[in-house]
Amino acid sequence: MHCDASCPIGIFDSGVGGLTVARAVMDRLPHESIVYFGDTARVPYGVKSPDTVARYAAQITRFLLAKDVKLLIVACNTMAAVALPAITALSPVPVIEVIDAGARSALAATRTKRIGIIATPSTIASRAYERALTTLGGPGVHTASRACPLFVPLVEEGWLDHPATRLVAEEYLAPLLAYDLDTLILGCTHYPLLAPLLARVVGPGIRLQDSASAVAERAAALLAELGLGQADGRPGHAFHVTDMPLKFREIGERFLGRPMGDVRLEEL
């Protein structure tokens, strides 16, 4: 394989959620080409076993490496939480993921070191955020976490500000609010779309933190360090999915905040 500054960045997720990360990368690195992969046939990943998620993640990693990417971004908290060893074992190029970036951002934002995490059942069960937060933040960090399995279907349904969504959020978040947190990590790339509603539920004393801009920042720093940044020219953005390309584009353009062009259907 060849690999120079003109090569694309590979970004992948179980579905459309990772487009919140792709958007941040496009905003921060406007000349970089991107190859995005969304496994829309097998979404959601957050309720699958670690073995199954690792097997699927390895298939996607091979697909993107065959596109000569210079950097891989795991834009799916569930894959980052349970499949990172499977991905890095295959990849000769650097791998950035959302959990490390999200944990660093939360530690930079918190004043009281009392940090909450909401995510899919698989991500929560892995305790990956807790490990990252205590490793990076030391023993003074206190965490509390909650799995929110209904948030992804609610976002996919487009019910971002529905009374039912508010009831679900109140139920999920009530136990966390007892912990006197000052920062809440949105540990799933779908959740930033619920941020306005979640902010109303948790109130002004808790700051919501997602990983998208932190990941983009980390990608910019790493490419500069490696001398692989693309400083000018018009980038190409390619999108690959395993099912329903038209629905992906329709929902995806809402996530991406810009037109998407062609979306190609792939069988893994």
Next chain:
Amino acid sequence: MHCDASCPIGIFDSGVGGLTVARAVMDRLPHESIVYFGDTARVPYGVKSPDTVARYAAQITRFLLAKDVKLLIVACNTMAAVALPAITALSPVPVIEVIDAGARSALAATRTKRIGIIATPSTIASRAYERALTTLGGPGVHTASRACPLFVPLVEEGWLDHPATRLVAEEYLAPLLAYDLDTLILGCTHYPLLAPLLARVVGPGIRLQDSASAVAERAAALLAELGLGQADGRPGHAFHVTDMPLKFREIGERFLGRPMGDVRLEEL
């Protein structure tokens, strides 16, 4: 392949939902052995494309035929709606499915011939229930349908009587209630678990109809007709899934209303 009265019945679904059908078959045919397959790695099917659902359905059909089943029961409305040709093309044994059975039951129950259907987006988009109802019931039948994508995640979360579930149900059902229906088909095998809540939302004037007992009745009649019924002896029940066998057993025993024994993990 051999095929006699001692062979099992194959029942399959995208996940646990089809166990409502398995339960009805166990109740109606207590001496029949059953091989159940739930594709828990790739659930939900109701938001996938017809091509993808047909590809997965063919894989499951091959798996069950290799177990020497004497009858196949498609206990998943989405597969019945969009993948039946793919299944019957592969199967040398008879195939029974939930949509035909559900439509017949609804037609037997209705007095006004005004019938509503709630189901997954794929089932609704296929218009399979409308076709079955007008083919079997003639031109006097009026139908109204609504996709309810959040019901499966809510059942999987176990929120069968939660205020949020009630709000979601009210929103989904409101447009149907304008049609002066007397019968509402629960066109997804997860939905019978929501029946008490749905009955309160639609009120006493509308009868809820699911397919489970109709499918079991049809299976009994067909086996008798073919001389393949098993009239005595202790049956064997085997369960196969593609992910999370322990979670399947935990939720599944609630669906099945009895202990389940071993659940085997398979890779398709």
